[in-house]
Amino acid sequence: MNDMAKPPRSRAAKWTRRGFIGAGALAGGALIVGVAVRPGNPVGKLGPIVAGGEGEQLVNSWVKIGADNVVTAIVPHCEMGQGAHSVLAQMLADELDADWSLVRVMQAPADGNYVVTDTARGFVAPGTLDAPDWLEPTWNGLFTKISQLGDVMITGGSSSIRTTGQRTMRIAGAAARQMLIAAAAREWGVAAAEIVTANSTLSHQASGKSAPYAQFAAAAAEEDMPQTPALKAPKDYRLMGTDAPRTDIPEKVTGAAQFGIDATVPGQKLTYAAVRKVPVPGTRIASMKADVAKTMPGVLQILNMGDFLAVVADSYWQAQQALNTVEAEYTRSESAIRSTADQFAAFAAALDQAGDQGGKELVGKGDVAGALSVSAKTFTAEYRAPYLAHAPLEPMNATVWVRDGKCEIWTSTQVPLMARSAAAKAIGLSADDVTMHQPTLGGGFGRRLESDYVVMAARIGLATGYPVKMIWSREEDTQKGLFRCADLSRFTGGIDAKGRLVAWNNVFTQHNDPAEACDAPFYDVPHKSIRVAEAELHLPFAAFRSVDHSQQAFFVECFIDEAAHAAGRDPVEFRLAMLGNSPRHKAVLEKVAAMSGWGTKPAAGRGRGVALVQSFGTIVAEVVEVDMSQGKPRLTQVWCAADPGFAMNPDGFRNQMEGGIVFGLTAALHGEITLKDGAVEQGNFNDYPMLRIDECPPIAVEIINADPVHLGGAGEPGLPPIAPALANAIFAASGKRIRELPIAKHFA
């Protein structure tokens, strides 16, 4: 997995914020030994901020214990349905020997003390993870500083468990446990080594003494903090690797959970803003006519902000109704791209110009031209992926109150510190004057890595001076946000006389993150050239769940399938033959083949398709069975085998595979954003449909824990294989090869 982790060098100069979070470049290579808590225990400074409750005691930055013996894990990542809050607490609680029924989770404040140092470090400098113990505090300190400079408090890249979980929460739990033991040993006058811990209780057998953690919490905070505490070996895990029930579910079931859109401003009456951005990216409002809106009930203010219109009213409904009556004219766009056809023509032109060898080489190996010229058989394929909107259930929104040179913001975000800085900048304040409140996210999917909506709300708040909640309508959310890029990708494959794939030539136009998403280096292919010939995008880009893997896996794994058919071989057997040097990938593929009964003949009219992808450190193979007997694809079953190294919470991990598959099926079957006159055509779920329950097949997931030290992610890796597996199944069932997404439109 390690070689996979290194993006091609040419990419390095292009590190961007997206690069930073999207890159699946968390290399392993480290045993969990040289990890550290930050030197010096800042409980004195942080206590008042995060442990102000009656009887609460902060033991170190990440854990507090209440008088009622409740252990609270302070978690620096956001909760957006992926379950990270609960599983991060589970990891801390295991090292602390805490009683899971008495563990709670608290969202860490958007504060420089809670930057995700280990996420930054895992992506940026995985080599330092092998640092010797004595150097560890130095690296840790350096990356904390860097993260503070860059506002690195980020949830993305399927990284929370494998970075912050492994290298922050576990260490914090283990350190707190050692500090509790030291405090008890001092008080009881016994050797620390004789004290045992279990279920949030300390006990000393010889003297018969025992006490709940709460009793020693305050004394523990005074103890020296071990910087490299001993961590449990997998055989000693009690909570890690179990289906410990998630802490966030009860609130979500009862409806008590507070999402961004539920925000209230204590003691204040809220006002509401509805907004309408310019329809074509990059244009401005030339004029506004608001005569009708001025007379409508509830309206407080009508704003022309240059790049968007806003109506502020007593209720959201009144604001939106009034906004609907506001007429505007817009400046002309400078983009030559007006339609979807224009966009794909721009892609095709870039690829035509690149030809067989042009563009920037990302992966180069052997002699592709030579290998193609002597291949027994060659074939070409061109694949298309459309623009996609994230369509989270909770539309973009933010509540702000700007007053007396200060600003408070309540919003769902994956990047609270970056959002804070962006908002501060937009209203002429310093970041320190802006306080962020971080409710639960009603879906992130990469959309909430961007802060555009937070900035809009802050600008409205500056204009009003009173508390206002800005909410985007569903149409606004679908049309005016940022998008998964569209792309076009061309391949030429060469098969030798023995039916092996020997040449792989590929060029496409969009290269974002992870940098290695365009490659599948686990397959042995001797001659390879993968290139990018960049072409301009009309719509602004945002990372989408699994980012480039979301389109590249479709291109690559359909290409591999076409190669298998060109070679006249079974798609699973063809892939297995290329996995001689990748035993874990081979095991995953064999597992899914066994689960799906791959060798058996499907029922009449049905076919099965397979795909194998590694993304964000996790290897996933999926098989789809599809029934084409009605002339349209109907999925009958999905099987998924995944090797994340070690699933910290297997139920949560399966849940993420299923979620990734369902999200991926929405995109594969239905997802398409198109352009007309430079603007997005779709608006709501009627023309941008989600997968319906009657379209969703049973999904079986099995987990292989092949390496408990080097973990992969969970949030994204389930998605990439599903589109190619489905397209490949349709080919198997019907002989129809789908090279353009979404699939449903080929059967309309």
Next chain:
Amino acid sequence: MMHRFALVAIGALALAACGSKVEPPVEQIVLREPGQPAGAAPAAATDLVAAGKAAFAVCATCHAVEAGKASGIGPNLNGVVGRKAGALADFGYSAALKQSGLTWTETELDAFIANPSGKVPGTSMAAGAVSDAERRKAIVAYLASLTP
């Protein structure tokens, strides 16, 4: 190798956060303050100074008006009517405003608020333009009502 590039990238991020430029509303139509009974005539019609005080909310993020209070992002505006432009010692004005030679009469204030950088090219007041003449009149009346 990798971390060197990333350091550069993170440095660039930190820099991008500086150099702020506030983009104020191009047009702001205030009909009512929250809490005022719906259907009440716009405040401007009843009491100019009260309407000005409400409309001053857009300025208040940057400007204090209480006598003796320290300047914030913008200079304290208590007693500004009749004052020479750029006169407060506790505020770092732009050279443009300092050397403008203006005295803040009600007419000059009106012109400045209508288009700050048009009236004083090079001013560092990036936000706060008010295009609506009624609201400008109210704000100026409010400023004139403030006594040290």
